[in-house]
Structures are given as structure tokens and as C-alpha cells.
Amino acid sequence: MNDHWLVRPDTIRMIWIISIIVLALTVLADFVVSHHPYFGIDGTFGFGAWFGFGACVILVLGSKVLGAILKRQDSYYDD
Amino acid sequence: MMIDILFPPGLVLILAGLMLPLMGERFRAPTILIAPLIAFAIVWLLPSGPVLTFQYIGYELVPLKVDSLSRLFGTIFTIMAFAGGLFALKQERVLELASAFVYAGSALGVVFAGDLITVFIFWELMAVASTLLIWSSGGKALAAGQRYVMIHLLGGVILMAGIAGEIVSTGSIAFEAMDTNSWPRWLILAGFLINAGAPPLAAWLPDAYPEASWSGTVFLSAFTTKTAVFVLLRGFPGAEILIYIGLYMVFYGIVYAILENDMRRILAYSIINQVGFMVTGIGIGTEMALNGTAAHAFAHIIYKALLLMSAGAVLYQTGKRKCTDLGGLFRTMPITATCGIIGALSISAFPLTSGFISKSMISQGAADEHMMIVWMLLAAASAGVFLHAGIKFPWFVFFQKDSGMRPSEPPRSMRYAMYIMSVLCIGLGVFPGPLYALLPYPVDYVPYTGAHVVFQLQLLLFSGLAFFLLLNLLKRTLTITLDFDWFYRGLGRVLAREFDNMSIAAWTAFVESGYRAVQSFISAIYRHYGPNGILARTWPTGNMAFWTTALLATYLLIFFL
Numbered sequence: 001m002n003d004h005w006l007v008r009p010d011t012i013r014m015i016w017i018i019s020i021i022v023l024a025l026t027v028l029a030d031f032v033v034s035h036h037p038y039f040g041i042d043g044t045f046g047f048g049a050w051f052g053f054g055a056c057v058i059l060v061l062g063s064k065v066l067g068a069i070l071k072r073q074d075s076y077y078d079d
Numbered sequence: 080m081m082i083d084i085l086f087p088p089g090l091v092l093i094l095a096g097l098m099l100p101l102m103g104e105r106f107r108a109p110t111i112l113i114a115p116l117i118a119f120a121i122v123w124l125l126p127s128g129p130v131l132t133f134q135y136i137g138y139e140l141v142p143l144k145v146d147s148l149s150r151l152f153g154t155i156f157t158i159m160a161f162a163g164g165l166f167a168l169k170q171e172r173v174l175e176l177a178s179a180f181v182y183a184g185s186a187l188g189v190v191f192a193g194d195l196i197t198v199f200i201f202w203e204l205m206a207v208a209s210t211l212l213i214w215s216s217g218g219k220a221l222a223a224g225q226r227y228v229m230i231h232l233l234g235g236v237i238l239m240a241g242i243a244g245e246i247v248s249t250g251s252i253a254f255e256a257m258d259t260n261s262w263p264r265w266l267i268l269a270g271f272l273i274n275a276g277a278p279p280l281a282a283w284l285p286d287a288y289p290e291a292s293w294s295g296t297v298f299l300s301a302f303t304t305k306t307a308v309f310v311l312l313r314g315f316p317g318a319e320i321l322i323y324i325g326l327y328m329v330f331y332g333i334v335y336a337i338l339e340n341d342m343r344r345i346l347a348y349s350i351i352n353q354v355g356f357m358v359t360g361i362g363i364g365t366e367m368a369l370n371g372t373a374a375h376a377f378a379h380i381i382y383k384a385l386l387l388m389s390a391g392a393v394l395y396q397t398g399k400r401k402c403t404d405l406g407g408l409f410r411t412m413p414i415t416a417t418c419g420i421i422g423a424l425s426i427s428a429f430p431l432t433s434g435f436i437s438k439s440m441i442s443q444g445a446a447d448e449h450m451m452i453v454w455m456l457l458a459a460a461s462a463g464v465f466l467h468a469g470i471k472f473p474w475f476v477f478f479q480k481d482s483g484m485r486p487s488e489p490p491r492s493m494r495y496a497m498y499i500m501s502v503l504c505i506g507l508g509v510f511p512g513p514l515y516a517l518l519p520y521p522v523d524y525v526p527y528t529g530a531h532v533v534f535q536l537q538l539l540l541f542s543g544l545a546f547f548l549l550l551n552l553l554k555r556t557l558t559i560t561l562d563f564d565w566f567y568r569g570l571g572r573v574l575a576r577e578f579d580n581m582s583i584a585a586w587t588a589f590v591e592s593g594y595r596a597v598q599s600f601i602s603a604i605y606r607h608y609g610p611n612g613i614l615a616r617t618w619p620t621g622n623m624a625f626w627t628t629a630l631l632a633t634y635l636l637i638f639f640l
Contacts, residue, residue, distance in 0.1 A: 003481075004409075004410050006409070007407075007481070019540075019543075019544075022540065023540055023541065023544060026533060026536045026537045026540055027537060029529075029533045029536075030533065030537075032529070033529035033530050033533050034529070034530065035530045035533075035534070036530060038446040038449070038451075038454070039446075039449075039451045039454070039455075041455075042454075042534075046537060047534070047537070048458075048533070048534040048535065048536070048537030048538040048541070049537040049538075049540075049541045050541070051455075051458060051459070051462070051538065052458075052461075052462040052537060052538035052539065052540075052541040052542045052545075053462075053541040053542065053544060053545050055458070055459035055460075055462040055463060055542070056462050056463065056466050056541075056542045056545035056546065056549070057545055057549065058459075059330075059333055059334065059337065059459075059462075059463045059466060060337060060466070060545070060549050060552055060553065061552075062334065063333075063334045063337040063338055064552055066334055066338070066560075067338045067558075067560060070338075070560045070561040070562075071338065071556070071558040071559070071560055071561075072558060072559055072560075072561060073557065073558060073559075074340065074341075074401075074557050074558055074559045076559060076561075076569075077559075077568055077569070
């Protein structure tokens with residue numbers, strides 16, 4: 001194993017574990033800080049988390065649909 | 080006592096740009112570095128209010144007028160000219176550097192313009208200089224530059240028509256906040272929006288910017304769209320239509336950037352996305368939202384330039400720009416990768432970066448006005464920014480797979496430019512006070528509250544989770560995505576080819592019918608005069624005598640009758 005330490009499987013597993021812990025902590029932080037919701041929905045538990053995740057899933061899937069229609073080979077405009 | 084300097088700061092950069100090709104090579108670097116510093120100093124030494132005025136064709140022109148908004152944009156434009164110049168020191172094409180400085184100077188000209196005629200003059204100068212900047216890199220940039228200038232000249236014509244109409248209907252050339260209550264004003268708004276990258280004519284930006292050189296795109300990212308944000312801030316604060324246009328731009332930028340493969344085109348789409356946040360803020364129009372827009376423009380110029388510098392450094396070192404060819408560069412370009420990541424975190428509005436302290440003010444503006452849907456869409460877009468620029472750009476360029484390339488770090492001048500911008504990104508994020516003090520309205524906003532920080536961290540980190548879970552759907556392919564420019568590149572070409580075919584057919588038919596006419600004329604002559612033609616026969620004398628007799632006989636007959 002002489003590749004860069006950052007791309008070794010062990011390191012990547014460690015990054016995933018730490019990331020999941022951090023993700024959990026940011027959601028749990030909702031118990032600690034007091035939010036001042038403006039609309040109601042933004043006061044639900046872990047709003048940023050589920051809203052951000054959902055928005056990204058919708059954006060990616062939406063882009064895929066649009067891409068299926070609008071994507072072309074990158075030589076499309078070349079002669 | 081301070082001495083007031085009454086010289087337009089933009090003119091310093093324009094003159095420097097014009098002189099660059101004329102001077103010896105060893106004077107170029109000092110000029111490039113010192114001219115923006117002089118311009119920066121002038122921005123801050125100018126007194127407030129109308130500084131220069133003169134009469135021209137019966138109107139009072141105000142080519143130099145200073146207030147807090149113009150000073151804010153003047154500050155960031157001159158900082159940008161300095162950092163961009165430093166980054167471009169290794170650029171050998173002097174035309175590019177010269178046009179970049181004229182371009183930056185004209186953008187400053189717009190920012191300090193007190194009347195619409197001055198705005199228009201510098202607006203057009205900016206279009207010409209930026210086109211030359213694109214053309215200077217040659218190759219594919221020539222055609223892209225032509226498409227670019229076509230759209231900008233169209234925008235200029237619309238703007239000119241609007242300004243002329245405004246002068247006719249109000250008699251005033253003053254450049255102040257306007258209501259959208261007359262067609263000239265709508266035309267002015269449309270002219271401004273074309274430069275902002277608003278729909279439908281947005282494709283000029285991702286089409287042309289990535290074709291400029293490794294250093295040229297850095298300049299391009301800063302001035303045209305942000306000058307448009309400036310004139311919209313000054314001319315149309317609170318114009319409701321801008322909310323919808325801005326939100327469209329925000330999502331247009333995200334979706335196209337998600338689908339894109341060219342690293343600099345990803346960043347170009349993300350310019351439209353970011354300008355969309357600003358346009359939305361202008362549409363909301365409260366002091367909070369307008370402050371947020373101005374602050375976001377300031378922060379955006381810095382982190383977008385930083386992102387394009389790191390992309391430019393990769394292009395300079397590898398000659399590659401497609402994500403499918405790149406990857407794994409963090410091994411040998413850790414500095415470039417780190418600077419790129421700082422830019423990516425800033426554009427994503429990560430806490431402790433410049434994007435966080437500016438973009439959140441625009442959202443706050445929407446929340447204060449109880450615009451729930453606008454606020455939700457802006458939040459979703461913030462998540463999308465992290466997806467398409469915040470992670471996608473660094474991931475596919477510096478990590479992803481091992482492309483096998485082991486390029487070294489870029490030259491010192493390019494690294495220093497990236498250091499400056501990185502320090503500014505984090506500096507503004509940690510100490511927002513100085514930037515807030517420059518904003519047009521008093522700031523009553525605290526970015527770092529527990530609620531703000533936790534919300535933003537949740538939003539961004541879970542977007543990151545979505546990115547890595549959906550990575551299979553985000554794999555890069557050797558594709559482009561059709562855009563509005565298809566109408567003048569694809570459809571236009573089909574129509575041109577059809578027209579070509581039809582005009583060739585028409586011409587052939589015309590030539591053939593002419594040919595036939597000439598031929599039938601010739602054959603008629605031949606029939607009469609040819610060897611067997613009636614007029615070519617030898618006429619016997621007897622014939623003549625017969626006809627003479629017949630004629631005389633007829634004459635005699637008539638005479639007796």
C-alpha cells in the first residue's frame with residue numbers, strides 16, 4: 001500500500017464514521033440551541049438536515065430528468 | 080488635511096491597460112500591480128457626492144459620483160483587479176492583460192457613473208474590452224467571443240433605446256432608483272438583466288467564459304455580472320419581478336452545473352446561481368435584503384475569483400479542463416486544492432467564511448417580509464450550491480479517481496494571488512464588521528447565533544451526505560447540456576444550412592433559366608441566320624425582279640383606284 005494515506009480504504013472508513021458522528025451531533029444540537037422559527041415548518045426537529053437532504057435529492061433527480069432530454073455529446077456543436 | 084483627488088479611478092486602470100502593450104516587458108508587472116493600488120487609493124480619497132460634472136449637448140453629465148454603494152463596489156473591483164493582475168503575471172499575451180485592465184476600468188466607470196449616458200458609455204466599453212479579452216486566447220474562443228459580443232451588443236441596443244426613451248419622457252438623465260412604470264424603464268431593466276445572466280439570454284456566460292484563458296476567466300467572473308448587480312441595486316431596488324427572475328437563475332445555475340463536465344463551466348453556471356441570490360435580494364428590496372445583496376456581491380467576487388484561480392492553476396499545469404480527465408490532483412497540488420476548497424466552502428456559505436455572513440442576510444430579508452416560499456427556495460438553493468459547487472468542483476478535480484497526473488503547484492505569482500483571496504474569504508467570515516460598515520444601510524444583523532450556525536451546518540452537511548450517497552447519479556459523462564444558445568447555435572445552424580440549400584437551389588434555377596433564355600435566343604438567331612436560316616439563303620435576282628414588278632403593279636393599281 002504505497003498510495004496516499006488519504007485514499008486508503010481504512011482512512012475512508014474512518015472518514016465515514018467521523019462524518020456520521022458529526023452529522024448526528026449537528027442534529028442533536030437542535031436540543032441545545034433555541035430556534036426562532038418564522039414560518040412554523042422551519043421549527044421542526046432537524047429542519048436543516050431533512051430539508052437540505054431532501055432538496056439535494058430532488059435537485060439531483062430533477063437534473064437527471066432534464067439531462068435525459070437535454071444532454072448531448074460534447075462534440076455536438078463541433079463541425 | 081486631506082487633499083481631494085478628483086480623478087476617476089476607472090480611468091487609471093483604462094490608461095494602464097492602454098499603455099501595457101506599448102511598454103517594455105519589464106515595466107509591465109509593476110504597472111499591473113501598482114495601477115489597481117492607485118485606483119484603490121483614489122476610491123477612498125474621493126469626496127462623497129457628485130465630484131465631476133460637465134455640460135454636453137444640453138445635459139449635465141456626472142461622470143464621477145460617489146456614495147457608499149459605489150465606494151463598496153469600487154473597493155472590491157480594485158482589489159479584484161490587483162489580485163487578478165497578480166494571478167495573470169505569467170500570462171504572455173499582452174492583449175489579454177491590456178483588455179482585462181480596460182475592462183476592469185470600465186466596470187469602475189459604471190460604478191461611479193452619476194447619469195445614464197455615462198453608464199451607457201462604460202457599459203459598451205466593458206462589452207468591447209471583455210470580448211477582446213475572450214478573443215485574445217484564440218482557437219475556440221473566437222467563435223464563442225463572437226456569440227458573446229452579439230448578445231452584449233443586443234443588450235446595449237436595448238439599454239440605449241431605454242435610456243433614449245427615458246430622456247424623452249422625463250427629460251432627465253440622472254441615474255437613480257426607478258419604478259418599472261414605463262416601457263423605457265422596462266427596456267433599461269432588460270438591458271441590465273442581460274448582463275446579469277438572466278433568462279432567457281443567459282447562455283452567453285457559460286458559453287464564453289470557459290473559453291477564455293486560464294487567467295482571463297478570473298477577470299470575466301468578477302466584472303460584467305457584478306456591474307449588472309450594481310446597476311440593478313441602484314436603479315431597481317424592490318422591483319418585484321426580480322424575485323422571480325432571481326429564483327429562476329438560482330435553480331438554473333444549480334441544475335446545469337450538476338449536469339456539466341467542464342470544471343470551469345461548472346463555475347460559470349454557478350456565477351448565474353450566485354447572481355440569482357443577489358437579484359432575488361434586490362427584488363425583495365428591504366434594507367436588510369439590499370445590504371445582503373451588496374455584501375454578497377462583495378464576497379462573491381472574492382470566492383468566485385479564488386475558485387476560478389484554482390481551476391485556472393489546474394488548467395495551466397495540466398492543460399485539462401474536463402472532470403472526466405481530472406481527479407486525484409490533491410497529491411501534488413495540495414496548495415491549489417486547499418485554496419479551491421476554501422473558495423468552495425465560502426460559496427457554500429459555510430460558517431466562518433465570507434459567504435455565510437453575506438448570503439444569510441438575503442434569506443433574513445425574505446424571512447422578515449414573511450415570504451415563506453422565497454425563503455424555502457433560497458434555503459433549498461443554498462443546499463444545492465454546496466452540491467454543485469461546494470463539493471462537486473473540488474471532488475471531481477482534486478479527489479474522485481486517480482487520473483495518474485502528477486502536476487506540480489503553479490508558479491509563485493498564481494499561488495500568492497490565491498493566498499490573498501483565501502485570507503479574504505476567511506477574514507470576512509470571521510470578522511464581518513469591516514464589510515458591514517461599508518454597506519449602504521446601517522446593519523442590524525448578527526450572523527453568528529447558535530440557531531443560524533446549527534441550521535446552516537445541518538443544511539450543508541446533509542447536502543454533503545446526499546452528494547456522496549447519490550454519487551453514482553452524479554458521475555461525469557462526456558456531454559454538454561443544451562441551453563438557450565441552441566437557438567442560435569443549433570437551430571440557427573440548421574436554418575442557415577436550410578437557407579443555404581434553398582438559396583443555392585434558387586440561384587441554380589435562376590442561372591439555368593438565364594442560360595436557357597440565352598440559349599433559345601442563340602438558337603433563334605441560328606434558325607434565321609444559320610446556314611439553313613431563311614435570312615441566310617442566297618436570293619436569286621429573278622426573285623428580286625418578281626417582287627419589284629409585283630410592287631409596281633400594286634402601286635399602279637392603287638393609283639388608278
